[in-house]
Amino acid sequence: MRIWARLTVGQPILFLCIVLAVTVGCGMGLLRLRFDTSPNAVFSSNDRSSHQLSDLHEVFGPDDNDLLLMIEGDRLLEPRSIDRLRGLRDQLQSLEDVAGVASVFDLRRGSAMLPVLPEAIPPGWDAEKIRHDLTSHPSAAGQLISDSGELMVFWVLLKGSDLTQSQIGSAIAPIDTVIEGFETDSGLRVWKAGHPAIRDGVLSSIQGSLFYGSAFAMIAGMTASLLLFRGLAPVGVCMLGPTLGSIWTFGLMGWCGVAVGGLTSSLPSLIFVIGLTDAIHLLLAANRRLAAGHTRRRAIYASLLRVGPACLLTSLTTMIGFGSLRLSRLDAVAEFGLWAGIGAAAALIADLCVLPLAIRFLPESHLHSRRGSSVPWMEGMMAGVSRMPLRVPIRVSLLGIVAFFAMLPFAIDQKVDIRWTEAIPEADETNEALRLADAELGGALPVLIIIRWPETLSFPASEINVVAGRVSKAVKTTAGFAPPASIYNTLAGFPGRSWEEKYQFIEGRRGAVDRIFNPVQRQMLVSTRVPNDGAIALEERLLRLDAELQPIMATHPDFEIEVTGTVVAAAQNMRAVIGDLARSLSAASVLIFAVMSIQFRSLLIGLISFIPNMLPLLITAAGLSILGYPLQITSALTFSLCLGLAVDDTIHVITHFQQDRRPTRSVAESVRITMLRVGPALLLTTGILVAGFGSMLLNPMPAIKLFSALCCITMIAALIGDLILLPALLMVAFRKRAPLRWPRRAMVPTR
Incomplete structure (x- = not known):
């Protein structure tokens, strides 16, 4: 980090040119992005069930192109309704994207193979006899008509194979137009079901929901930042890095030919909130130096040395959390993990490049508001919050450890399940x-x-x-x-x-x-x-x-x-991938523990950080189990995401604790100073995350609501753990220990 700090201070024009060149190149990549994916890509893998499905499609054609239209009415078999239904069948068959329509009008009987429903309605039409003939026909019973005769089924086969989202939407749109006209003319109700209907509803809703979710996350982040900096200019400075990180990530995806859809559609909001938290830590550190009378060069250098290593480590642990998804057997989840990790790295690099440039070249009024900030007020609140873990650290530590092991059995007892319509509103x-x-x-x-x-x-x-x-x-x-x-x-x-x-x-x-x-x-x-x-x-x-x-x-x-x-x-692949996610989460937890132990040169630090980071996940998982909710793909992804985000705050606390230890300073005083310095940033960054995720609670989709609620609960629990449990554990562990070792600080430039 010292080398990076020297380069940013000594070669700002070079960094500015590099940032502009990379942004222009990635901006060109944005023009190559594709926003259309196959729904089957979400659960496709290289296992036996996927191969069986591929063989089935090769021999018999796709089994997921059948749109099920159910016409409901108590007089479906009356002559007038029969004529209307036949007209509906003919209109559907004439559509360009429809390969065929199977219905009761295709049924034949007798040696002459006459249609069960004749073209011309004969005199003395007996609707009850026709109902009996249809429901007793071997090809119709339970397939094309209900036993009561009040529900008739049209099986509409769409053309093509492995249809993408846009192809499904364009094929269903004219069908909807035909249905609307039929319902208006006949007074009968038509329901759509089957794979195409589910995918059209689910994927369209997900795309729209994720777009609005990203917008809400950005607005929530701006609002929370305004509460801290009390000015639009510093908020804009903080948003430069995350915005560029998103552009760089999606531009690279465009150059690599990766289609955006499904899980990868959530990347903009994830990259933004991850990058914004690092930017806030860096800007706060720089503002403290500027307020102390340091020059801009000195403020940039000192803030990078003090906060940069923590930001680097937090991004590494976030990348580990996302990278663990690469262990999934599903290509879509593995791809999401890869690009989420790349996005986290891009956001950090953008922050480390852009923030020093902004501090160097922008007017000082753009870095903080003339009305001051909310930091003093937050520091006062931190002083009150830290009293309990400082007064009774052993009790707080024991309570946290007991809660950890108490939640563990409930979390392990989770059942894995999915529903095909879990992303569709119940009233849809x-x-x-x-x-x-x-x-x-x-x-x-x-x-x-x-x-x-x-x-x-x-x-x-x-x-x-x-x-x-x-x-x-x-x-x-x-x-x-x-x-x-x-x-x-x-x-x-x-x-x-x-x-x-x-x-x-x-x-x-x-x-x-x-x-x-x-x-x-x-x-x-x-x-x-x-x-x-x-x-x-x-x-x-x-x-x-x-x-x-x-x-x-x-x-x-x-x-x-x-x-x-x-x-x-x-079903088989999605249940398997949820199990994979649980195992990858365990692997990521162990790897993060190892990385933190190595980085901080202390196995004890690794053990201390493990409990406050895993406890929020256990609380959320145990809550799901107690309330009877199964472990779904949404909740499994939430845990992988929140693990990386929760560790970030812990790293900042431990890093500042290391830097604030002095031979002449007690452990309690070091912890208190640490919480005063890092606590306001933790409150703000957690507030940004909770506000961003919480805005999705307004979404009508159950899966998005669940994702939002789980993220909010986990992040709040993680904040409580870092503000109360972690200080208590540090007090207990280092009460009689010498100050932690930390690399020697380099000379800070004076100009």
Whole structure:
């Protein structure tokens, strides 16, 4: 840090040119940014379930392009409604991005293969008889119409594969227009469900929420900074570094061809608040030197020497926290961890470059307000807060240690779960549609069972029929699955006494069944659906289904039977990644402990810092467990983020404690001086973080609300730990010890 301080003081023009050149280059990279990603990238990995899903899509096409439209009404089968529904089907099929629409209008019956719903409504139309014919049809029951006849289903297949967010949105937009016209004309209600509807709602909401969240975080940071500096100019100076750090990070992402979406959309607000906290520490240190009569060069040099090492170490620990996400098996989470770590480094470098330049060249009035600052008031408050840990340090320390071990069992007992709509507001139409599908159809999320038969058999050999029949029966008898559908449901509607005779009707013209049947690859699908009740419930269903399938595979060893689908792969991978995040958090904690022990040349310091940093995470995790909330991807990411941020304050406290130790000064006096000097900055930086995260509580999305609440609770608990528990631990640990060693200070330039 001494070398960096000398360079910034001695070569300010060179640093200014470098900053301008890097900013211009990264600004050009911003023009190359892409803001469109595939939803499947969020849970894709290199494991078996992802490979199974990839194979499924290659043979049968994507299983996540089916938009489920549910038309609700008590007179759906009246002639007028039938005409309206047929018109809706025709309009949907004419759309450019729609590959096809499956509905009750495709059903045939009898040897003449006449449509169940004729084109022209005949005299004496009997709606009740039509309901009976439809609900008893093998391809319609539980698939295209509810038993009551008051809910009809259109399966709208979107064109393309691995659709991105914008492609999904552009495909659904004209469908929404058609639906609006139909609802106005018919008086019937249309609900959207299925993967495209969920993704359109979730991803659009996340993008908008993160944009507003970043704006709120910036406004909250400015407001909190104004309370400290009481002037717009010093606030603007503090914001220069974080803003440039964000520009540099996203410009580099643009040059590297990285698409922004999903998790990486949250990077602007994260980089901003991380960089802003370091900038405040640096500017406060410089202002103290200027107020003491030091020259600008001397103030820059001294502030970098005093605060720079702590800022460097805090950025390192933050990078470790984010870098631990690279251990995740999900590419999206690993990529987020990489760029979050790069962003933290970019914010620090920007602060260390820009703040010295601002102090050197800007008028002194831009560095602090003429009305003074809130530091004296905060120092007075710190004097009051520090009395308790200074008076009864042993009691405070024991209380913190007891709380640590008391919370540990509850935190470990957390269950891992996800819900596909956890990012959608409860009152959102997609959520209501999924609840309706769960109640009337048994669910809207497809689960697919692949059956592969040996080369020695050709469809429809009797053994294939037996295996497929047993698999369908296993699905029917396993609770929690919707009625199964396969090629046999389609064949059952054709005339003929045997499967061979029925198969002749589709052999050579299989377009209608290509998505469930591929005799060339010797594969077929048995499809079912599950409700939207989370990954734990799905895993329990899959275990019960697997128990039913095992005897079939044992009896027919030449057959291969696999359970797959987007919802299955997502559930398995997302639950696995949450476990990965928990393990990476543990690894990051150990690594941060090691780094702090090495940096401060004291194993005791590492142990002391461990408790106040981990206790806030344990309190939050235990609270989730006690209240019955599972460990979700949102909460797991929150812990990794908050670990890096919580350690920052601890580092500043210990660094100042080291610098304030004197042979002639008692430990209590050193702790008191430390808290007076660093306490106001800790209050402000924590206030900025809590205000930024707290603004997201206004968001209607449950996942964003949970993320916001967890961050606020954790950061407040971390502040309490650093202001009360950490001073008490320092008092107890160093009461009879010599002052900590610290590298010799370099000569400070006088001009």
